[in-house]
Amino acid sequence: MSGARPMPVRLKKLIGTFLLVALVSIYALIATIIAVGHLAQSSGWVHLAYFLFTGLLWILPAMWIIWWMEKPPRRKTG
Template sequence: MPIRLKKLIGAVLLVLLVILYALVATIIAVGQLAESGPLVHLAFFLFSGILWILPAMGIIKWLILEPRPRKIKP
């Protein structure tokens, strides 16, 4: 896969991840934390604000992987 295409796919995946993750975290927060105190809100948003890094790291690791060398037939 050409490196430019791989970077484009990675950038689109990262943007989609952030958008979807923010939507899901907001839906959970609105549905579950409506009557909770400020410390629960702080803990939830601190945890959910850090948790998105795990899937993003997977995408970034995929982006920096070197392509496998092609085998040349004799």
């Protein structure tokens, strides 16, 4: 019985790189659209808090993608 072959490291890194670029691009676009739509009349402190929060929030999914990229391939047992 043959098991699934592990994904080559280079392919994982290529996929992860594209995922990171897509994540940052889409996230920045959405965060900016929300800011323009909801923060136009807000004070500078609200803008600072919003952009500080959203500027750090994207790190969580990026960390997961990087963890997945760096995870060693499963070893074949049996």
